[in-house]
Amino acid sequence: MASLRKLLAGATFAAGVAAAALAPVVAPRTALAADDTIKVGILHSLSGTMAISETTLKDVMLMLIEDQNKKGGLLGKKLEAVVVDPASDWPLFAEKARELISVDKVAAVFGCWTSVSRKSVLPVFEELNSILFYPVQYEGEESSRNVFYTGAAPNQQAIPAVDYLAKEEGVKRWVLAGTDYVYPRTTNKILEAYLKSKGVKDEDILINYTPFGHSDWQGIVSQIKKFGTAGKKTAVISTINGDANVPFYKELGNQGIKATDIPVIAFSVGEEELAGMDTKPLLGHLAAWNYFESVKSPANKAFIDRWHAYTKNAKRTTNDPMEAHVIGFNMWIKAVEKAGTTDPSKVIDAMIGVAVPNLSGGIATMMPNHHITKPVLIGEIENNGQFNIVSQTPGTIVAQEWSPYLEGSRDLIADWRAPMSCGNYNVKLGKCGGASK
Amino acid sequence: MLRAALLLLLVLFGPLAARAEDAPANPGWSLLSGSYDDLRHGVEELATSGAPNVATALDALMAGQLVVDGDSHLFIQADDGSLVDAITGAPVGGDAVDADTLRPIRVNNAVRRAIEAALGNLRLFSTDPAIRRAAADAVFKARDAAALPALDRAIAQEKDSSIRTALQQARAAAILAGNAPEADRLAAVATIAARGDIDARSVLASLGDQPATVATAAATALTSLDRIAQLWGVLQSVYYGVSLGSVLLLAAAGLAITFGVMGVINMAHGEMVMLGAYTTYVVQQFFRDHAPALFGLSLPIAVPLAFIVAGAVGIAIERGLIRFLYGRPLETLLATWGLSLILQQFVRTIFGPSNREVGTPDWMSGAFQLGGLTITWNRLIIILFAIVVLAALMAVLRFTALGLQMRAVTQNRRMAASMGIRTPWIDALTFGLGSGVAGIAGVALSQIDNVSPNLGQGYIIDSFMVVVFGGVGNLWGTVLGALTLGVVNKFLEPIAGAVLGKIAVLVLLILFIQRRPRGMFPLRGRAVES
Missing domain, CATH: 3.40.50.2300 (Response regulator)
Structure with missing residues (x-):
């Protein structure tokens, strides 16, 4: 009897553990099934190592979608967020992306943080011809027809x-x-x-x-x-x-x-990271970004106020990748309106040349290489965990997705306009296909 | 003595008194509200102007308390909001200034450097020896030939021989920055070489463009400094290794009980450490809100609380889960791994995914020099703490009734049971003790690592490595294991880099375990064989 009880308890527990371990995988679906909505996928880790950075990006996307719906939605339809949790597990990113595109039929996906997660979903987006907005500064050396890079390339940071x-x-x-x-x-x-x-x-x-x-x-x-x-x-x-x-x-x-x-x-320390630190010994150390919470502009003030109201927390910080999502989302809205449809191929073509205001008082333009123009800001850490902006480029800078300082990448350019329509055109060889001969 | 004091007063206040009436006219003040470049020039101007209140104003500027109103009047704003005129030092009534137009003057690194140098010059004559010593160091770093007259005066007055030496070293650095004759420069090189620390090395290394004899003397001094530094470097690596070892030991001590003594593969061990760290955070929050003056006590109070919290959770885990899985290591491993995920997500839901700020009390901040060693207080205290925790743990196992019963149960469970020991209860308490020690480790780790839900994950592999390497079931083995791994790691790190170093340690460990599967100090005897 005792051993049976033991066995039962063990089994129940094992099931419980399995369920718990799977919990992040079976993600919360905030969406309600409805045909008269346009679905937007949000692919950010809500558990695991990267949750620390990515959870905020999910929140800001939900806020942007809510605000757009208040303004009347898009093409006469309401937007609907589909949130999945790839749990900081790189292969899971690809699975979740496939699910978003083929099962939920989302019109575009906003997501990823680490480069390895982006590399993991890239083939899925190319195969199923969908759109990914990637909001984080990264190492460059990439340009895909299906990805819009709203973070900085190395020459922008x-x-x-x-x-x-x-x-x-x-x-x-x-x-x-x-x-x-x-x-x-x-x-x-x-x-x-x-x-x-x-x-x-x-x-x-x-x-x-x-x-x-x-x-x-x-x-x-x-x-x-x-x-x-x-x-x-x-x-x-x-x-x-x-x-x-x-x-x-x-x-x-x-x-x-x-x-x-x-x-x-x-290059990877922002307001969010400083929130968990005693900043006194850090006074004067620097960070380079394209946006700081301390930027003085009407657009930034309005954004911060809205963010505090939305999160009901007057202390929540804002940061650079959040601004990238704001820009990316507004660009996508404009491009969809321009194309008159959410069909990915048409939206991708309509994206190039779309310009929206950024939060530091300038304009961000989507360039033919699928990267955006950005100002570069240098800030020194202050006692209050904010950055004192000590330098700002006068205008915005165009991204060099292929670095001129690297062997092999020097001769490449990306231009997704017809007739070139190539992410790694070799100007020396005069053909698409990268550095190899 | 009295005459000396009078002379000092005269030297101190003489020039100030003479210029007091025209002080507001000093152009340096108006530069303080301009661009960063203006600001820097203003600071340099003021430093040599002899105007009163300069040191106070520069202090305030450094602390971000110097504010300027719409009409470019400068004030010092205290934390409580009260204002003092920065130029005259007179208190200003709250309604005399339009508070809305006040903005703090921001500084950047270049300005901060200028302020440090200026304050150094201004404080060479302070009555507080500690301030004079710091001032001498600041002037040394600034290497400014313009500081020479002030340094000469300060050296003439200085009674404290060690501060006088520091002043002479600062003077030597200033001489090398100016256009003194070669003989003076050679003497200066010798003075700086005698100082022999890392700042002295910086100065000597920058003398490449000096006249040939000076440059050669500097190069010779540099070579001998580097040779000494190399020897100290070995000692420093040993110390860093011991320090890393003490952290590993703290993280692994609890596991040495739960895994070593009880044989439970507890993958949620790291989460016990995390719970301890979060307990520290909660305690500190309480102190911040209710008794900020006693903040320094928050850590000593967090230690017993972390033990209780983690220990209670440990007992709950043992009663609720692990006791059903004794003798089934694979299932224990999977179940506790699942449990670790649950605990992480639980903490993430309550405290949020981002790092929590755990402050370092003043008595744990900073570093001191011991010969050529730089010893940081927080690491030193953690080493001592690890020793205390280990001693306490051994005392509990050895001298208390609970410890006796624990050892009895692990050595021969059936015999212990027939002697009237409630073995299930002892199992729970043993597991609770191991978990509680892990919680205590969390208090220490909160001082050197992130307090985030992932804190524990980073230590679980290392902890198992230490316990297995040292020999399962042997606390002394754990100690030696932790120290060996720490020191080996720190010697490999500069050679192979942190990433390769870690891999090399793992490979060495695997080879070792291949040869001696039971670790460095295997337990012998019938209990083990059965």
Whole structure:
């Protein structure tokens, strides 16, 4: 009897665990089935490692869709959000994307954060001919007919940041520190080539990679400190991603490296990440983005007010990828109205040339390479966890999806207008198909 | 003595008193409300102007408390909102200024550097030795030939020999920045080489464009400094290794009980650590809201609470789940893994997915130099904490009735049961103890890592590695395992990089386990064989 009870309890529990483990997979469907709506897919992780960054993007998309419906929807129909949770699991991104497109028949998908998740869904979007809006700064070296990249390419973030440090801070020695995956590796390759083209010598560049979630920075920070004692102004270009940043900055603070000695400029640290940190020791360290919450513009003020009202939380921060989604969503609305249909092929053609206001008082235009024009802002971290904008490009910058500083990518361009209609046209060989001969 | 004090007063206030009436006319003040470049020039101008209240105003500027109104009047705004005229130092009534037009003056890094240098110069004559010492260091870093007259005066007055040395080093750095004769420069190089720290190295390394004799002397000094630094570097790596080892030990100590002693493969062990960290967060929130003055006490109070919270959850897990799965390791592994996902999502639902800010009390911030070693307070305290936790754990196992019963049950369950020990109850308490220790580890980890729902995941693999490597069921093995892994990791890191270093450690560990499957210190005896 006792053993039977034990067995039963065990079995019930095992079932419970299985259900719990599957819970993120069986995602909440906020949508109601209806034919007179236009469905919009939201593909952001709500559980797992990336939930920290991506949950906010899901919220901002829901807000944008709600607001559009208040304005009367699109083409006389209401918009309907279909939220799925790929649970920070890269292959699951592809499965969920396929489900959104073929089962839910969404008109467009807004989603992904990491490059690996984008690479995982790319073939699905190309095969089923749908549209993905990708809102995060990334390493470039890609242009797909079915993807619109509303985040920054390296020349819209990394290179202006290096220029700022060289010019304003007189930096002559560079530490390129990053997390070990595709975005930092590619960005650092581009930056290394760029610095060398500016006459920086090999011994003045230190490249360092750490695993995801690295938490013991003592050795590396003291290595950086030592690297900074060669009598030349030294700076750190950080492509350290996600959770590893908090212990990194804590160690910097504890070892007494101040921004006035060795400034750190980060490409993946925004308001959201600072919210979980004690910012006192970080005073003066920098970040380069295309948007900061502290941007002074009427559009930004209206957006922040609406965001606080929508989330019922006056402390929720806004950040760069959120702005990218705002721009991407407004562009999609305009393109659908222009095309008069949500048919992906027609919308994709209508997207090029669409221009909408960004939140920093300028205009974002969708270029033929499926990337948008962006201003570049450099901010210094302040005591209150916000950024003090110390530099802003006068106009907007066009993305170089194929970096001129990389062998193999130098000769490529992307132009999705007819007759070229190619994402990797080789101008030397005069044909579509990338660098290979 | 009295005469010296009078002289000091005279030197201090003489120039100030003479210029007090024309102070508002100093053009430096008006530059403070301009662009960053103006701001920097203004700071430099004010630093040498001798105008009163400059140090206070620059302090306020650094802290973001210097505000300017619509008519470019400068005020210092205290945290409570009260205003003081920045130029005259006179308090200003609340209604005299239109509060809506006030905006804080922002500074960037270049301005901050200028302020640090200026404050250094201004504070060389402070009455507080600590401030004078800091000022000497700031002037040393600034390397500004214009500071020489002030430095000479300060050196002449200084009574404290160690501060005088610091001042002389600052003077040497200033001499090298100016156009002093070669003999003075050579003497300066020697002075700086004697300082021998990392800042001295920076100065020496920047002397490549000096006259040949000076450059050669600097290069020689640099080589010998680097040789000494290399030796200290080895010690530093050992220390970093011990520090990493102490963190691993804290994370693994609980597992050494649940896995080592009880043999339960608990994949939710990391989540116990996470619960401890979140307990710390909640305690700190409470202190922030109700007793901000006692914030420094938040960690000592969080330790027992984290033990209770994680321990209670541990007991609940043992009673509700694990006791049904004894003897079935594979199912235990799957069930506890599922449980870890549940706990993570549970915390994510309550506290949100983003990191929670756990503050570091002042007594755990910063670092100190010990010879050529940089020792950060938080890591040192964590090392000591790990020792205390381990000692307490061993004392519990060895000297308490509970510990005796635990050992009895794990060594021979049936015999223990027939002696009248309630073995199921002991199982629950043992598991609770292991989980509670994991919770305590969470308090320490909240100081060096993210407090997020994923906190535990990062430590679960490392914890198992430590326990298996050290020898299952042996606390001393866990200690040595943690230290060895920490030190090996820190020596491999500079050679192979953090990523390859980690891989190398794993490969070495696998090879070791192949040769000695029971770890470094295997338990022997009949209990193990059966």
